Amino acid sequence: xxxxxxxxxxxxxxxxxxxxxxxxxxxxxxxxxxxxxxxxxxxxxxxxxxxxxxxxxxxxxxxxxxxxxxxxxxxxxxxxxxxxxxxxxxxxxxxxxxxxxxxxxxxxxxxxxxxxxxxxxxxxxxxxxxxxxxxxxxxxxxxxxxxxxxxxxxxxxxxxxxxxxxxxxxxxxxxxxxxxxxxxxxxxxxxxxxxxxxxxxxxxxxxxxxxxxxxxxxxxxxxxxxxxxxxxxxxxxxxxxxxxxxxxxxxxxxxxxxxxxxxxxxxxxxxxxxxxxxxxxxxxxxxxxxxxxxxxxxxxxxxxxxxxxxxxxxxxxxxxxxxxxxxxxxxxxxxxxxxxxxxxxxxxxxxxxxxxxxxxxxxxxxxxxxxxxxxxxxxxxxxxxxxxxxxxxxxxxxxxxxxxxxxxxxxxxxxxxxxxxxxxxxxxxxxxxxxxxxxx
Amino acid sequence: xxxxxxxxxxxxxxxxxxxxxxxxxxxxxxxxxxxxxxxxxxxxxxxxxxxxxxxxxxxxxxxxxxxxxxxxxxxxxxxxxxxxxxxxxxxxxxxxxxxxxxxxxxxxxxxxxxxxxxxxxxxxxxxxxxxxxxxxxxxxxxxxxxxxxxxxxxxxxxxxxxxxxxxxxxxxxxxxxxxxxxxxxxxxxxxxxxxxxxxxxxxxxxxxxxxxxxxxxxxxxxxxxxxxxxxxxxxxxxxxxxxxxxxxxxxxxxxxxxxxxxxxxxxxxxxxxxxxxxxxxxxxxxxxxxxxxxxxxxxxxxxxxxxxxxxxxxxxxxxxxxxxxxxxxxxxxxxxxxxxxxxxxxxxxxxxxxxxxxxxxxxxxxxxxxxxxxxxxxxxxxxxxxxxxxxxxxxxxxxxxxxxxxxxxxxxxxxxxxxxxxxxxxxxxxxxxxxxxxxx
Numbered sequence: 117x118x119x120x121x122x123x124x125x126x127x128x129x130x131x132x133x134x135x136x137x138x139x140x141x142x143x144x145x146x147x148x149x150x151x152x153x154x155x156x157x158x159x160x161x162x163x164x165x166x167x168x169x170x171x172x173x174x175x176x177x178x179x180x181x182x183x184x185x186x187x188x189x190x191x192x193x194x195x196x197x198x199x200x201x202x203x204x205x206x207x208x209x210x211x212x213x214x215x216x217x218x219x220x221x222x223x224x225x226x227x228x229x230x231x232x233x234x235x236x237x238x239x240x241x242x243x244x245x246x247x248x249x250x251x252x253x254x255x256x257x258x259x260x261x262x263x264x265x266x267x268x269x270x271x272x273x274x275x276x277x278x279x280x281x282x283x284x285x286x287x288x289x290x291x292x293x294x295x296x297x298x299x300x301x302x303x304x305x306x307x308x309x310x311x312x313x314x315x316x317x318x319x320x321x322x323x324x325x326x327x328x329x330x331x332x333x334x335x336x337x338x339x340x341x342x343x344x345x346x347x348x349x350x351x352x353x354x355x356x357x358x359x360x361x362x363x364x365x366x367x368x369x370x371x372x373x374x375x376x377x378x379x380x381x382x383x384x385x386x387x388x389x390x391x392x393x394x395x396x397x398x399x400x401x402x403x404x405x406x407x408x409x410x411x412x413x414x415x416x417x418x419x420x421x422x423x424x425x426x427x428x429x430x431x432x433x434x435x436x437x438x439x440x441x442x443x444x445x446x447x448x449x450x451x452x453x454x455x456x457x458x459x460x461x462x463x464x465x466x467x468x469x470x471x472x473x474x475x476x477x478x479x480x481x482x483x484x485x486x487x488x489x490x491x492x493x494x495x496x497x498x499x500x501x502x503x504x505x506x507x508x509x510x511x512x513x514x515x516x517x518x519x520x521x522x523x524x525x526x527x528x529x530x531x532x533x534x535x536x537x538x539x540x541x542x543x544x545x546x547x548x549x550x551x552x553x554x555x556x
Numbered sequence: 557x558x559x560x561x562x563x564x565x566x567x568x569x570x571x572x573x574x575x576x577x578x579x580x581x582x583x584x585x586x587x588x589x590x591x592x593x594x595x596x597x598x599x600x601x602x603x604x605x606x607x608x609x610x611x612x613x614x615x616x617x618x619x620x621x622x623x624x625x626x627x628x629x630x631x632x633x634x635x636x637x638x639x640x641x642x643x644x645x646x647x648x649x650x651x652x653x654x655x656x657x658x659x660x661x662x663x664x665x666x667x668x669x670x671x672x673x674x675x676x677x678x679x680x681x682x683x684x685x686x687x688x689x690x691x692x693x694x695x696x697x698x699x700x701x702x703x704x705x706x707x708x709x710x711x712x713x714x715x716x717x718x719x720x721x722x723x724x725x726x727x728x729x730x731x732x733x734x735x736x737x738x739x740x741x742x743x744x745x746x747x748x749x750x751x752x753x754x755x756x757x758x759x760x761x762x763x764x765x766x767x768x769x770x771x772x773x774x775x776x777x778x779x780x781x782x783x784x785x786x787x788x789x790x791x792x793x794x795x796x797x798x799x800x801x802x803x804x805x806x807x808x809x810x811x812x813x814x815x816x817x818x819x820x821x822x823x824x825x826x827x828x829x830x831x832x833x834x835x836x837x838x839x840x841x842x843x844x845x846x847x848x849x850x851x852x853x854x855x856x857x858x859x860x861x862x863x864x865x866x867x868x869x870x871x872x873x874x875x876x877x878x879x880x881x882x883x884x885x886x887x888x889x890x891x892x893x894x895x896x897x898x899x900x901x902x903x904x905x906x907x908x909x910x911x912x913x914x915x916x917x918x919x920x921x922x923x924x925x926x927x928x929x930x931x932x933x934x935x936x937x938x939x940x941x942x943x944x945x946x947x948x949x950x951x952x953x954x955x956x957x958x959x960x961x962x963x964x965x966x967x968x969x970x971x972x973x974x975x976x977x978x979x980x981x982x983x984x985x986x987x988x989x990x991x992x993x994x995x996x
Contacts, residue, residue, distance in 0.1 A: 121621065122623065123623050123688060125677035125678075146677075149673055151627070151631065151672070152630070152631070152632045155628045155630055156628060157627045157669070158625055158626040158627075159673075160624060160625050162625075163624055163625050166626070183562065183563050183600045184600060184603055185563075185597060185599050185600050185603050186598040186603050187591070187597045187598075188595045188596060188693075188710045189629060189693060189710065190595055190650075190662070190710055191591065191592070192591065192592045195591075208655075210630075210652065210654065212652050214650065214697055215648075215697045215699065218592075220592070222630070222652075222662075229591060232591070233589055233599075236565075236589065237563075237565035237586075238565075248563060248600075250603075253628075253693070255630065257654055257655045259655065269630075270628045270629065270630055
């Protein structure tokens with residue numbers, strides 16, 4: 117993409133309303149625009165990041181055997197009356213009346229609807245296990261939306277729902293999502309720690325929040341340092357196999373949010389193993405048994421011939437929230453530092469002298485070859501000062517900057533900068549190409 | 557995907573509520589489920605089709621230089637008061653009050669919001685041309701939603717908005733979308749005819765509906781037969797070049813909806829060139845000048861130093877509607893016939909004897925090799941009768957059926973069926989693989 121043809125409305129001033137760094141940087145980098153309180157447009161650069169995050173989430177859900185569908189945003193109130201949540205949900209639910217005065221709502225979550233879908237079609241344990249997910253916009257009418265897309269009212273979430281014949285089978289479904297989440301966050305370039313979370317009235321050990329550590333995190337968390345270096349299950353993980361050993365290895369180390377924190381257990385760790393840090397919740401997996409299937413009559417025939425309510429779990433990832441979470445976890449004074457996997461473009465190609473025939477030709481050649489090799493390039497072909505160009509590239513945080521100027525070209529050289537480390541290298545255009553096309 | 561692990565709730569009975577064939581077939585094939593009047597879930601099979609349609613639309617928008625962003629579904633009423641449409645829009649607009657009693661709405665379209673984004677950042681003709689689009693869910697509270705996703709209340713639309721310094725430049729933007737639409741619908745396997753449409757109070761010739769012909773279409777249309785055989789602009793089209801000749805070649809032949817029909821002009825065509833048929837609108841492109849930029853103050857500095865309202869056009873494609881439109885245009889008594897480009901899977905692999913070691917092995921081998929070659933395969937590994945398996949595959953309309961049974965394997969042969977033509981071929985597994993991996 118040529119910057120001269122792109123829509124990248126960089127802000128020079130730091131927006132006053134933004135309280136946290138990700139919100140400031142997303143506004144400054146032209147990623148988002150607030151349309152109403154807690155409601156954002158994703159401008160082209162932001163949209164690219166959102167899409168790449170969603171795609172990684174999707175790939176790992178699919179790998180774990182979950183099936184993608186798409187439920188609508190608008191739901192009927194009657195559906196929520198079946199579970200008893202319509203009256204309980206309170207003011208965070210955006211309630212709507214249509215032209216025929218039917219009570220509707222903008223879905224804040226989809227347990228009821230997915231249970232309705234399940235009960236409409238599935239009758240037998242032979243059709244299980246089943247895990248259905250979608251990546252869809254939700255609405256929660258927060259009383260005071262803030263922190264940009266970190267706590268927006270309209271937000272994009274991946275929510276999966278598992279259906280199993282009994283609790284034992286449900287545990288396997290839970291473990292699959294546990295492993296899928298480890299892989300998802302690792303691929304996003306994040307260290308996410310599963311922390312035991314409140315399991316509500318059901319009790320048990322099947323409720324974990326996945327939390328990333330960031331100095332600006334919303335809550336205090338505590339964990340064993342060992343968790344920061346644990347190996348991530350590989351691409352070749354067999355999701356049909358027993359995943360208990362993986363889950364056990366992660367849950368046997370201390371990790372807790374402030375709510376669940378056990379000071380004594382934490383103090384029992386060696387001092388240099390104690391990590392007390394700020395965290396941001398980016399995912400939550402949760403077994404809730406027959407909480408919805410029972411009142412809503414979602415039953416299956418079991419092998420013994422009886423009909424029993426199906427056992428369910430839900431598994432959420434905050435996709436739009438992750439765009440902000442990634443920035444909280446990875447930025448510096450100059451701006452965003454995107455992990456390779458979610459960067460809106462792989463390379464920023466900077467022309468230091470637009471109009472110089474040699475520079476133009478070298479840039480055009482690099483742009484074309486990188487594109488053919490499958491690299492997404494943002495080519496700054498605008499007539500700006502080098503300093504401003506560098507500042508913009510640092511701000512938007514593309515992993516690589518490839519800098520082409522008349523002086524270097526006279527010696528047959530260009531410059532390559534790695535955004536994350538600031539490391540610079542002077543090399544031939546061919547060497548730069550080789551390096552950039554072998555990196556992903 | 558193994559069918560035993562998929563969620564494909566085929567209906568045996570024809571649903572009574574469905575009045576048109578696409579609605580019936582989408583319900584029977586387990587593509588969609590109605591959640592409320594005019595509001596649907598897209599089940600896994602339907603979701604795959606929706607995604608593939610959206611991706612083709614996206615690729616052709618990008619090729620024509622349009623930039624993708626994503627605006628939210630919920631908008632503020634104040635924004636619509638600026639254009640004067642809040643009161644005009646009537647009951648089709650889903651109006652919402654949030655917890656602070658602010659007036660909001662579920663966007664039926666996005667002219668106001670995109671104009672607000674534009675005016676917030678763009679000041680000069682030097683930043684033009686600009687064309688911004690998104691693929692987002694919209695809501696129109698139809699008084700009587702019907703025909704499934706053909707006329708749903710919550711529906712997925714691609715809407716693009718162009719911004720230009722004057723009408724001449726806007727015509728180039730319009731022509732680019734005209735060509736992009738020709739390419740988009742052709743890639744979807746459709747013959748879509750651009751037909752002169754009402755341009756409202758602005759007048760002029762820059763308003764076209766793109767209409768596909770289908771026996772079950774919603775409206776009567778008339779056109780010159782030559783339009784059915786016109787060449788489609790190639791992938792190598794230069795969108796910076798003057799596209800007037802392409803647009804002229806398409807608009808010089810007679811084509812009109814019933815509203816715009818000119819009986820005398822139609823009668824002047826040779827009799828065998830007159831096509832009177834039923835049509836379905838799948839896209840609309842429209843230049844509306846300064847209709848929104850003027851009241852909303854979206855101005856740019858022009859080369860002569862003056863500030864003038866920007867010239868705009870909008871360009872819509874009904875993405876969810878297209879899923880139904882494709883079926884209306886392509887089906888038979890047995891079910892859907894998907895064009896290769898949007899089929900939910902490329903190949904249906906049918907095992908005629910699950911549990912037979914030789915059949916299982918041959919199927920597993922074909923399944924693996926097709927997958928490695930990038931083909932999406934739905935592998936019917938369930939324990940059903942051959943007749944039911946064939947009926948399901950015909951119903952869901954995958955382009956190819958690859959049939960593996962013990963008798964054929966004894967002679968080293970499998971069967972390949974092309975859904976569209978019914979043509980069958982007996983050949984070795986290797987020959988089938990070669991044929992299937994060279995087809996797209």
